[in-house]
Amino acid sequence: MRDAFHEDLDAIDQSLVEMSELAANAMLRATKAILEADLALAEEVISEDERIDSLHHDLDNRILTLMARQQPVAGDLRTLVASIRMSSDIERMGDLAHHIAKLARMRFPACAIPPELVFIIQEMGSVAQEIVKKTTGIINSRDTKAAIELEKDDDAMDKLHRKLFEILLDDKWPHGIETAIDMTLIGRYYERYADHAVSVARRVYFLVTGSYASDQL
């Protein structure tokens, strides 16, 4: 049996998992919205971002209350401080999905993504899903093997990001400056989303093992 304090810690992990699932779902739908110029879906992602923000806010308050009431030391204190940081990272992931949805809305009824780049944005979207699903799993089950895989998935995202720039910089790029600006920002949002997800997984890995996931490659 876990004592009440450790049940509270478990509940914090469950809230982080829930936030991470929402951030995964937001990015899944933002990607679909921007690829298919789906305004209704974009609006959904935009309005639901408040839910992640409010979970983030509530969770921070619960963590502060727990710190004040329980006066945790050593490992438990580190876990709580890491949870505050993870909650910020995940909240930011929600913001980045929200930015992509807003771009889809801004360009509607046109599609923000030109045909030549559909493939790469689909790929960035699926790598983002792989990463955030592993991150959610890592929060939930402390699966440190997945944390090591994540470093490689993040390399895959960086490669896609560079590939995107190569296409934009090709002499034959026919879509003009506005689309290039949009694509630069969208690429950056996916890359930052992956960075924050990896950062969450690294914090869990460090709490479990006391060493850094990137050292295990």
Add this chain to the structure above:
Amino acid sequence: MRDAFHEDLDAIDQSLVEMSELAANAMLRATKAILEADLALAEEVISEDERIDSLHHDLDNRILTLMARQQPVAGDLRTLVASIRMSSDIERMGDLAHHIAKLARMRFPACAIPPELVFIIQEMGSVAQEIVKKTTGIINSRDTKAAIELEKDDDAMDKLHRKLFEILLDDKWPHGIETAIDMTLIGRYYERYADHAVSVARRVYFLVTGSYASDQL
């Protein structure tokens, strides 16, 4: 006389001030480096980013130790948690200056900024300095009046950011896609830098007054 614990809290504020001054200086020099294609200066900013990272790391450890030893409650606990967040924001500001310096280095010996945009990047650089100096002052002296001014300075940055896009999107834009991509990223870095500085100031404002600076406009 302040007791030892409150002296430790003061020392944490002083470290945040020091980090904020370093982040201000990094952005001042990154702006000069990118405007003047000054490779030596860019290299300096790039290598000195480690100093901010290591101050951030040390400060976080000191805060955790203080939490574990002193078991602070209520206001003091909130102050320490807010300090952890401010330290992250300022560390990120250093990263953003570092990104600008890296772009200056990547384009050297060419200048990354085309002549038509020198003015706007100078402006973004000076608004960034005004904002970060107020932020440093707010950490140091808890000057809440400056925190309210900061909301307006942040609007000025957003206006410059929109103005930058207008120029890029002008039909007569003669500099091609690569420069448009660079300028999109640079604009984003200044905007995010200002956001993080404002976020630090808002946290102090909230700790001092219990209300939000944005509500006082």
